[in-house]
Amino acid sequence: MSIRVRFAPSPTGMPHVGVIRTAIFDWLLARHHNGKFVLRIEDTDRSRYVEGAVDNIIGALKWLGMDIDEGPSAGGDYGPYYQSERLPLYYRYVKYLIDEGRAYWCNCTPERLDKIRKEQQAKKMPVGYDNKCWNLGLNGEPGDGVHVLRFAIPPGMTTTFHDELRGDITVDNDELDDFVLLKRDGFPTYHFASCIDDHHMAISHVFRGEEWLSSAPKHKLLYDALGIEPPKFVHVPVILGPDRKKLSKRHGAANVLEYKQMGYLPEAIFNFLALIGWNPGTEDEILSKEQLAELFTVERINTSAGIFDIDKLNWMNGEYIRAMPLESLVERLRPAMSEWGWIDDGFEPWGKEYVAGVCALMQERLKTLVEMREKAFFFFEEFESYDPKGAKKAFKGDDIIDRLSAAREKLEKTEWTVVGIEAAIRETAEKFGVGAGKIIHPIRLAVSGISAGPGLFEMLHILGRKKVIARIDKAIESL
């Protein structure tokens, strides 16, 4: 049997981290088995449809490097891949289900449903539809505006479904109510559409959030009524925020595309997300998509919810930044640097060599791409003030101006190489009979405005003699 998995989001907003993690599992299983990764858009709720949501979803998958084998933009033999375009397929099953006594039309109004629900709640009774229209033999048509189609749950028995991770789960049918298959507007509910589509798209494994666990028995019953074999179900654990609540904007960002904005690399996000709720069984955790796919098995997925630990993501992102060839880092940083006005569409006015030199110095100091802005601004911008804390420590002593001036003189004449610069500064320190730090720290502050950064000699070398001298002069003036 060939492995076919589908990622089936509804276009109701931004691609949520938890949703994307499910897609990652889908993709990993497909690639592991050389199967197909299918994208299906579940747009059956017209009221919640968000313009551009599909593009964002596809954009997120693309950013993360998950190639789609079949889907709206990729095509395929099992289309259409929008559920809204598959209505005739769903309608084909309506008559059959009604004839078999497994579904019936219902004309109960939302108001009535609301009323009985409130009464049930008030009496602390289990809530659910009261089957009023069952056996009324109502005649309806899909989308006639007054009827919904309901599934008739066989009463007085139990239903067992199989979850690949948790095993068999049995529930009492009386806990299930006659759920809606077709809504008043003629669109199917998730339950109806996904069962039919998964079958018709020959899906072998369904990964979905564990919030679907409760409705899994309904789906099992539906499959039985339809006379079709269900796919394998894997209910994956949810991803929570640090407060153990569902991950949301309050926790920073719940939308993967925002992580792109925050300077995270897609490789790191993919790697990190793959490791929440699943483990590769290896000691090493830094793994490429290909390695993850190689290692991926359903059995190693966990059953308990995981917390999104931004600290670990930061570490992992830093690992990826450091492991990257300089050339790649420059390219990744380029759009941002351009946005900050540091460079134009090329590398002007600084030139590629200068920009690459800065990137090389910053590479092991970045956890995210955007940190570049606050840590390397002085390579590209003039600044007006010195870090107060740093100034208090570095710009002190009666002879501070003398030390700065002396270093300036040396730097003006020395050979402009890293070694030459280092020699100039160490000689200055010697001349004053002080530790090198007494010269290094003031110069660092004078030249960068901050007290933390790359090694001073390399830094000065990149900045260039002219700018270094000018900034030292400016600092002396301010003292």
Next chain:
RNA sequence: GGCCCCAUCGUCUAGUGGUCAGGACAUCGGCUUUUCAAGCCGACGGCACGGGUUCGACUCCCGUUGGGGCUACCA
């Protein structure tokens, strides 16, 4: 309220009826060092609780507690 799922360091997790319960992130300390990082070394820290079953339970069973989910003409 009813039903369902889950439970190993702060976090992600490995693990077995008998282990010194292992790793990673974070934290703390040290080394290195001109700062910040990086790197290396080390420390801290865990089987939620109570009953069983068993020669023996972190592991199996039951309960409790805690967390999560469902209970829509949303997915």
